[in-house]
Structures are given as structure tokens and as C-alpha cells.
Amino acid sequence: MSILIKNVLLEGKERNINIEGNLIEAISEDKSNKEAEFVIDGKDKAAIPGLFNAHTHAAMTLLRGYADDMPLQEWLETKIWPVEAKMKEDDVYWGTKLACLEMIKSGTIFFNDMYWHWRGSARAVAECGIRAALSAVFIDSFDEGLAKEQIRRNEALYEESKKISERIIFVLGPHAIYTVSKESLCWVRDFAEKHDLLVHIHLSETEEEVEDCIKRYGMRPVEFLDSIGFLSTRTIASHCVHLSRKEMKLLKKSDVKIVHNPTSNMKLAAGKMPYEELKRAGLYSNIALGTDGCASNNNLDMFEEMKIASLFHKAFSGDPTSMPAKEAFELATLNAAKMFRLNSGVIEEGELADVVLLDLKYAELTPNHNLTSNIVYSANGSCVDTVICDGRILMEGRKVEGEEEIKDKAKEVAYELVKHG
């Protein structure tokens, strides 16, 4: 399909954007528009790259608001895990569909996921039209039998993943160092290297994790992973809240990617991710933003996440110039696109056609002294009018196909899951 977006605000000027297939073919300022099968009027709209949610557990939309304001361990043990244990592939499918819908409606065109029932998530993503890096939760609880099972499952899913959709990136998902044995982590390391796969892991989210690691392995989490050669440019480490200076250097040495989840860290009181220190360690362009799952956020709105990220670091550092709007925006676009090896995250000729149009008539975008400031500090996801991903229009005028059915079915499975909880 070819699409022409006419007279849309792009980097301060009205321009035309031509999309051909799944690529941005041309960007021009003149009025001589190339013909296209589909024309979108860009009047009173601004074009920005689609947003990236670099760490989430999409199907947890089903648990939105189910358990809040609780201490972390009690929350997991009495609320989240018991319900997750009951989830079936179809539940995950509907939960992920709801997540995709919410993301499309708030301008997100990619998410990096780790969850149960991989096939359910993959099916949802394939249908919804957005991009995703999907990993199956790999937990062996230090049990050899379980480890073998997980390895077989991942090998099979990797093969299977090749046939599903080009928008889906298969990723390995060792949950964390406190739930996965050293032997399995080494298997992940080798399998990832062999097939050039990204590896998605929770790392140094809580103080407790660090203490446990020191007890178990005699060193801190990043030191441990470095000692077994686990860290590489393909490693995507989520959270990275508790890091020593030495650990930051190790992350830099191996060019490890880092996902910051400010809302989740604040809500669960996990601690303060050392953003300024990581920047000083030369890791700025390795950092992206994620919402985490809806049980600890409780939405998937990357506009909100950018704002909260910036506020968090201004407040904690005592420096109102920390994480300016431009940086927060890059964390949610360009940096993340590079992390997932996608030619996206900017609107330029030859890049993937992942384009979001904002409604400049939205009150929170009025007046428009500085669009990036408005996006980061004032907007929310509902200012998104149109979403194009991989050259396909997924939303126009805030309408998404099949929206009602997705919400109805997701509600149904969600209520059924918590019924006896």
C-alpha cells in the first residue's frame, strides 16, 4: 500500500510524507504530491516516530487495578502469582490484545515483552499489526528438570517464531538471576550468540536481589553476569536500579542495553535508577524506557512514562535540568529502536514507516511553543490521532478495528481469572 500524509507538521515545518510498502519513501516540503492509494490530511497534526515500550508484560492488562498499594513480596505471592498460575494461552492472547489496543491508542508501535504462554502473545501481536520483541519467561528455580524443559521450549519457540510475522522478534527471556540457574544462564548466553538473539532479563531491580546475589555468588549481579560471560551488546537489562560504579563500567564494557521503568520503580518503591551516573558512564544511547506490566504502573502510556521519567530524575537529583524533554523523547524512540535493531524511531527517508500523528487541537498541546516539551510534559496518549506501523494504518481518527470485541473479551477473561482470588 502507498500512503501520502499531506501538510503535516514535521520538525517545525509542514511537509508531505510518502509511504511505500513498509518504508518512508520520501519527505518533501513542496506541494507536488506524489499520488498514493491512501491520502491522510495532516492539517492540525504533527508527525512523530511511533513510540517504543522497551519493557512490559503485556497480558498483565488483565490484572490492572487488581492489587495495588501492597508491599512487593506480599503483592507477588498473594495476588499476582496465584492468578498467573491460572492463566491459559487464550487469557494471554486476550490480555495482549487489550495491551496492543491500548498501545496503539497511545501511539506505541513496539513493545518488548516477557510473559507466559508465548504463543498467545505472538498471535495477538501478529493480528494487531504492531511490532514486538517477545520472550517466554524462562524460570528454572534452580531445578535441572525444569531447566531442560525451558531449554527445549525455547528451542522450539525459536523455530516456530520464524514463521509467524516479520514484526515479531524472538528474544530469550531468562527472568532474573534469582530465578534462573547459572547453567541455564550459560545456555542462554550460548544459544543467543549462536543465533544472534537478543536476551531480555530483569537486573538489579531491588536491593534484595543484590543482597541475595552477594550471598549466593559472592559478588553483585552485574559482576556475576560478567563473570560467566553473559553480558553482551545483545543483553537487554531491565530496571538496573541498584548499580555500583564498577557495575556501570562493566555494563559499558559489554555495551549492555538498559531499560528504565520509572513508574514501576516508584510504585513498588524499588529505588532510584542512576540515570545521570549511567549517562556519565557513556551509556546514554543504550537506555530506553518501559512501562513494565499493568499490575505495577497501571497503564501502557509512553507519554506518561516520559513525563514521569523526567520528573523522577529532576526530583531525586535536585536538578531541574536533569533529563530534559528531548532526552525523555529519545529514550522512547531512537534509543529503543537501536536497542531492538530496527530502522525506526525517527521519521526519515528510507526508515520503517512507523509514524504517529498527534492531534494539535488537543487542549494539552495548545499552544504549541515547543512540541517536544508538550509531548513529554503535557500530553497523554489520547492526543494521538493516527498510528501507522510497518506501512499499515492501525488507527485513524482514534478508531481501531475490532476495539469493542477486544475490550469485552479481555474483561470476560480477566473477571474469570480473579473470580476465586
Next chain:
Amino acid sequence: MSILIKNVLLEGKERNINIEGNLIEAISEDKSNKEAEFVIDGKDKAAIPGLFNAHTHAAMTLLRGYADDMPLQEWLETKIWPVEAKMKEDDVYWGTKLACLEMIKSGTIFFNDMYWHWRGSARAVAECGIRAALSAVFIDSFDEGLAKEQIRRNEALYEESKKISERIIFVLGPHAIYTVSKESLCWVRDFAEKHDLLVHIHLSETEEEVEDCIKRYGMRPVEFLDSIGFLSTRTIASHCVHLSRKEMKLLKKSDVKIVHNPTSNMKLAAGKMPYEELKRAGLYSNIALGTDGCASNNNLDMFEEMKIASLFHKAFSGDPTSMPAKEAFELATLNAAKMFRLNSGVIEEGELADVVLLDLKYAELTPNHNLTSNIVYSANGSCVDTVICDGRILMEGRKVEGEEEIKDKAKEVAYELVKHG
């Protein structure tokens, strides 16, 4: 006018709400609906009390995104104050209209304002149909002549205010202890007592303010205000970030009201307002939430403010149970209504008809395990479908009368103001 809201979700059950004039006349569960001139179908909607924004500078919508990511003093001196100096009554009128529009669209039915050109704000509020407590910025810069001028102006505005609208509460607005002389503060104290007026003041927002006060008066800000008998049950102190234990006791002793502005405090890195400590000092029901002005937020969305408030205190206290959803919601409704002496902030028979209907089909409100959690942690202002204030429908199906003109005119005056900035 009489309004019937049929079959709306209210506190977990479908109910009918009858509004007669500006009051909630009846709430019933049965299907025998009283007749009404206007009927609203409450299917897939939830009724909540309209939200209160307890501290803002409404017309600063005009400066949204104009200057961000700057140190406080530089920001004020080089950006905000020069533009404010150019503002005329008509600018404030259009800026406040835009603010009212944004508030209505995000479910806020009341704001407490302090700004220049009081008449411009008053005119906007009278027209827009929401409630406001309006104070004129009182700054004398320790100059006797200016003080006299300000006093005369406030006396005149007080008289004038009686004739404008019952939805407008005239409030005295001494800006802060570092901009208003002791003599003027004493005048404010006496005039407020004589006419039973609320007094809106910025208090202990920054460390610098505390240090300056100690230099000038030999005591901390709250101690100083207490020493001149300024503090009373009518005092509304915004920010209250830097408080000693003794100062908290003084606030409690005089039953002072406190407005917390978490986003602004974070964005300007003002410090952490001691919410838990104030609660322990018995001041919980004296606290409300505000967005502050759009130059330091940058929106007026109280849904976002509730979430950020809760996240802020969880993160800073290290306790994920701090400020649970129910509290954040009360800070934005019930507590604020009491602060401004309005029978609002709850939906009950006999209360003012300030009712907001949420669209339960909004993705971020799906599923609905716990509406209060969804409101505080997941929703944003765009989940509001209908707003009724003082018995009048100000928005239905997200449509507000005159919306386009307000945005166009506000943009026009905003761009003109910053033209040579």
C-alpha cells in the same frame, strides 16, 4: 433544570441520580425514574465527584512548554516574569478560558487560582460554568506605596466579586513571605478575618525561602506567620515542602489547609513535601492536591496529579503502601471541597450537583477490578465523558461549547506574548 442520569455505576452499583437545580436531589437503585428535562444514559459509565485543582495559575496555559528544563531562578527571571509583565486582562481571560476548557475536559470542576488581572480570570470562570476560588496576586516587594495600591485593589475586587457569579469565591492572595511585607500580611490577616475570607499563599516551597526567612525574621516561615497571628483555619498554604516538626505542629494548631503540588515540586526540584509526617501530625484531611501553573507541570490534569502524588511518596518514602489510591482520590475531591467550604467532593443527596461521568469503555479503565485504582493509577483526563457542575452540563460526549474558538484565540494571544521573548 432537572437532570436524570440513568443506570450509572456509582460505588459499585448501578443507580439513578436525580439532579434538581444545582443540587443532587435523589440517588436510587430502583428503576422507577423520576421525570427530568434532561436524561443521560449512564450505561458503561461511572459517576464520580468532580475533581478539585487546589492550586494553580490558570492563565499560564499560555506559557505551556514555553520554557522548561531550566534552573528555577533563571526560568523565572529570563522567561516567565518578562512575559507576564506584558500580559493584559484579555490575555489572562483567554488563558483562563483555555485552562477552564482543559479542566472541564479532564473532569475538574473547581480550581483555586492566584494570578494577575483578576477580572480576566473572573470573566472566564463566569462564562465557562466551573467553580473557582480566585485571588489577585498580592505583591508589594516591601514597598509602602505598592502595598497601599494592592490593598485598595483587593478592597475593590472584593466588592466587585459579589456581583459576578455564585461559583466564584473571592480569596486574598498574598504571594509569599518573600514578596509581601509583614505590614501587608497583617492587613490581609485582618481583612480576611473581618470578611471571613480564605487566604491563599505560597509557603515553604523552596529551601531558599526558608533560609531567607531565617535571615530576615530570625525564624522559619511558618513560625514567622504564626508569630504575627496570620495562620488560621482560613489559610490555604500551597506547597509546604520544607517544614520542621515544630512548624507542622503550628499548622495543626491553627488548622491551616495545605495544598500539595507534586508534579511542580518534582519538575522544579523543589524538594519532598512531608506527606506522611503531616498525616502523623493529624493534618490528613487538611491536605488537597494542585497542579500548579502550566509553566511548571505542564497540564491541568488532576488524574495525572493523583498518580504522580502517590508515586512520589511511595518512591521517596521507600514504602509502596504510602498514599494508597483512596487517599490520592480524597485529596482531589472531598478534602479539597471542605477546604473551600463547598458541599461537593462526594456524590450524595443534598450535595452540589458536581458530577463527572467516566467512560468505562476507555481502554485504560478496562478491566474494572477496582475503579479507584483505575482512576488514580491508570486513567488520564481523557477518560471523562460528561461533566456537570452546579447542575449544568458543561460537557457531554467530550464536547464542550465554543471549544474551537477558545483554542484558536488562546493560541493567538500566546504567540503574540512570546513574540519578542
